[in-house]
Amino acid sequence: MRTDRLLSVRNLKTYFLADEGVTKAVDGVSFDVSAGRTLGIVGESGCGKSVTALSILRIVDDPGRIVDGEILLTKNDGTPVDLVTQRPNGKFMRSVRGGEIGLVFQEPMTSFSPVHTIGNQLTEAIRLHERLNKAEARERAADLLTMVGIPRPAATLDQYSWELSGGLRQRAMIAHALAPDPRLLIADEPTTALDVTTQAQILDLMMSLQEERSMAIMLITHDLGVIAETADDVVVMYLGREVEQGSVENIFYDPQHPYTRALLRSIPALDAAPKAKLPAITGSVPHPFDRPSGCSFHPRCSEAIEGLCDIEEPETWRPAEGREVVCHLFGDREMAVSIEGRRS
Amino acid sequence: MWAYILRRAALGVLTLFVISIISFAIIQLPPGDFVSTALAELAESGTETADEFAAQLRAEYGLDRHIVVQYGIWMGRVLQGDLGTSFFHQKPVLEVIGDRLPLSMLVSVSALVFTLLIAIPIGIYSAVRQYSAGDHIATFLGFLGLATPNFLLALVMLYAGFLWLDVSLAGLFSVEYATAPWSLAKLGDLLVHLPIPAIVLGTAGAAQLIRITRANLLDEKRQPYVTTARAKGLSNRRAIGKYPVRVAMNPVASSVGLLFPNIVSGAVIVSVVLSLPTMGPVLLSSLLSQDMYLAGAIILLLGAFTVLGVFLSDLALMWLDPRIRHGNL
Numbered sequence: 299m300r301t302d303r304l305l306s307v308r309n310l311k312t313y314f315l316a317d318e319g320v321t322k323a324v325d326g327v328s329f330d331v332s333a334g335r336t337l338g339i340v341g342e343s344g345c346g347k348s349v350t351a352l353s354i355l356r357i358v359d360d361p362g363r364i365v366d367g368e369i370l371l372t373k374n375d376g377t378p379v380d381l382v383t384q385r386p387n388g389k390f391m392r393s394v395r396g397g398e399i400g401l402v403f404q405e406p407m408t409s410f411s412p413v414h415t416i417g418n419q420l421t422e423a424i425r426l427h428e429r430l431n432k433a434e435a436r437e438r439a440a441d442l443l444t445m446v447g448i449p450r451p452a453a454t455l456d457q458y459s460w461e462l463s464g465g466l467r468q469r470a471m472i473a474h475a476l477a478p479d480p481r482l483l484i485a486d487e488p489t490t491a492l493d494v495t496t497q498a499q500i501l502d503l504m505m506s507l508q509e510e511r512s513m514a515i516m517l518i519t520h521d522l523g524v525i526a527e528t529a530d531d532v533v534v535m536y537l538g539r540e541v542e543q544g545s546v547e548n549i550f551y552d553p554q555h556p557y558t559r560a561l562l563r564s565i566p567a568l569d570a571a572p573k574a575k576l577p578a579i580t581g582s583v584p585h586p587f588d589r590p591s592g593c594s595f596h597p598r599c600s601e602a603i604e605g606l607c608d609i610e611e612p613e614t615w616r617p618a619e620g621r622e623v624v625c626h627l628f629g630d631r632e633m634a635v636s637i638e639g640r641r642s
Numbered sequence: 643m644w645a646y647i648l649r650r651a652a653l654g655v656l657t658l659f660v661i662s663i664i665s666f667a668i669i670q671l672p673p674g675d676f677v678s679t680a681l682a683e684l685a686e687s688g689t690e691t692a693d694e695f696a697a698q699l700r701a702e703y704g705l706d707r708h709i710v711v712q713y714g715i716w717m718g719r720v721l722q723g724d725l726g727t728s729f730f731h732q733k734p735v736l737e738v739i740g741d742r743l744p745l746s747m748l749v750s751v752s753a754l755v756f757t758l759l760i761a762i763p764i765g766i767y768s769a770v771r772q773y774s775a776g777d778h779i780a781t782f783l784g785f786l787g788l789a790t791p792n793f794l795l796a797l798v799m800l801y802a803g804f805l806w807l808d809v810s811l812a813g814l815f816s817v818e819y820a821t822a823p824w825s826l827a828k829l830g831d832l833l834v835h836l837p838i839p840a841i842v843l844g845t846a847g848a849a850q851l852i853r854i855t856r857a858n859l860l861d862e863k864r865q866p867y868v869t870t871a872r873a874k875g876l877s878n879r880r881a882i883g884k885y886p887v888r889v890a891m892n893p894v895a896s897s898v899g900l901l902f903p904n905i906v907s908g909a910v911i912v913s914v915v916l917s918l919p920t921m922g923p924v925l926l927s928s929l930l931s932q933d934m935y936l937a938g939a940i941i942l943l944l945g946a947f948t949v950l951g952v953f954l955s956d957l958a959l960m961w962l963d964p965r966i967r968h969g970n971l
Contacts, residue, residue, distance in 0.1 A: 352869070355872075355873055357869060357872045357873060359864075387877060387878050392875045392876075392877060393875065394875075395872065395873055395874065395875040396873065396874040396875035397875060400873075401869075401870070401873035403866050403869070403870065404866075405866045408865055408866045408867055409866040409867055409869070409870045410867055410870065411867045411871075411885045411888070411889065412867075412889065412964075412965060413888055413889055413892070413962070413963060413964055413965075414884075414885070414888075419870075422874070422876075423874040423875075426874060426875045426876065427875060458964050458965070458968070460965065461968070471870075474870070474874070475873075475874075477874075478874075478875075
């Protein structure tokens with residue numbers, strides 16, 4: 299299953315080096331994305347999901363820097379390239395952006411320029427990666443809009459984004475991201491700003507396009523429902539770090555990390571008793587600037603071991619291929635026991 | 643789109659109406675009227691006049707009628723191109739103004755062009771290279787320009803020109819062309835003299851516009867559509883140049899409408915300092931000599947010119963921003 303690995307992120311660290319100090323937005327994240335499969339990245343706001351996406355495209359804004367790690371993209375001929383070593387605005391990275399990896403954003407309202415027509419922006423995306431004249435590019439653009447289910451493609455090309463509904467706008471955005479036929483689509487909260495019906499349509503559209511093109515999708519969301527519906531593999535992130543990784547079945551039927559379990563408990567169930575209080579994770583996400591010591595989840599964790607979780611950073615436990623849990627409760631407990639012994 | 647143009651045009655006409663009332667009020671401000679001034683002058687020169695003659699004059703000019711009717715008569719004349727007579731010069735106002743109105747317009751418009759040419763590139767540079775040495779220098783010079791009264795800047799430039807270049811930067815023409823009829827050489831001479839008043843008048847506005855351009859572009863640079871543009875593989879330069887710069891131009895276009903009246907009124911004072919053959923010195927002297935028809939006419943003309951400029955900048959904004967064109971705002 300993992301043989302046609304397309305993108306492999308290893309120990310990625312993206313820090314924001316400001317005068318006030320260093321914010322470790324992404325602090326050691328590893329995962330793989332394979333052709334034809336969907337990787338879901340889930341976590342609360344501010345956990346570094348979006349910065350991970352921008353890091354892969356090498357368009358993290360200043361003062362953000364990738365300080366460590368590898369982002370290996372498998373080229374068409376099968377050889378891997380480490381995107382971290384490439385110049386961010388060099389020719390190669392620019393051909394990767396859009397050409398190999400397309401990006402769809404949360405904000406369909408503002409992710410198109412308000413003063414350029416959809417057609418202008420769409421044909422630009424096409425012509426950046428393919429030698430076509432204006433008329434050919436426009437024809438291709440209309441085909442793309444048809445493909446994503448926009449009813450009047452020719453008319454839509456001459457419209458501005460604010461003349462479209464939210465759903466149509468997001469469809470146009472997907473067409474825009476897919477214009478140069480990328481092998482990986484990164485969708486950052488693509489349905490968050492949409493109503494539930496439209497959300498389902500957009501997800502269906504992305505899944506069917508994936509099937510047609512055997513494209514890899516990296517779906518970033520805070521919505522576990524979206525993950526359950528679409529993802530094959532899941533990475534759970536907390537404060538810039540991975541806490542758990544596994545297949546979608548693993549995560550939903552056999553969650554291990556206390557954070558994953560708490561997230562799943564906080565989803566409202568249809569068969570819950572009326573007016574029962576929804577369990578919430580206590581506290582709120584700390585700013586990555588003052589990350590708690592030890593396991594960063596320990597202040598909010600109901601199972602935290604005093605003297606261990608607040609001091610030692612947990613190791614990654616790998617019970618099976620593609621399955622990872624980063625928690626003191628699992629894996630090699632010898633060290634944990636020895637620390638506890640020393641304390642008593 | 644047409645609704646927008648109509649609304650703007652209607653607002654312009656309304657503003658002009660209010661300006662005309664104020665101009666008329668200015669004409670009416672000094673005690674007595676044109677006739678009593680004229681009679682006093684006649685008396686001074688030793689000519690005896692009868693009361694009937696005064697009444698006849700008042701009736702002829704409508705000065706015995708209600709003030710609203712007087713305004714109506716004056717307005718009717720103005721619309722026919724008759725701005726009244728200057729008491730001081732004993733000539734029709736239009737003749738006194740002569741080619742000063744077009745020269746005034748030329749000076750103001752050149753100041754505006756200078757403002758735009760300087761402010762937009764510097765503002766863009768400052769935003770793209772935020773906190774760089776260049777940005778800090780531009781910010782420093784910008785605040786300096788903003789804080790310097792333009793008549794002072796005019797004096798400094800005159801002084802510097804005299805001291806180091808040994809030329810007089812005053813006026814719009816060299817001595818030999820000042821009273822000469824229009825010719826290509828005179829036009830060339832005008833173009834040589836034009837930059838000084840344009841720079842003096844445009845500096846404060848340019849400083850302001852640099853700040854506006856910089857602030858807007860900094861906002862737009864952080865918009866998601868810039869990330870989209872970069873994510874599709876555009877180079878940074880093109881991603882910034884095509885998208886946020888273009889969007890940031892909309893508020894710049896609308897602030898031109900706000901800057902323009904400042905330039906026109908600033909031109910009055912600066913023209914006096916630089917002794918430009920424009921409306922400014924005439925306005926000043928007409929106010930000093932209580933030549934109210936002349937003063938009112940100048941204020942009316944400058945007002946009309948300003949309203950026209952603002953209306954044109956509204957049209958420019960409409961051309962720039964499709965959201966206005968399509969009636970979304």
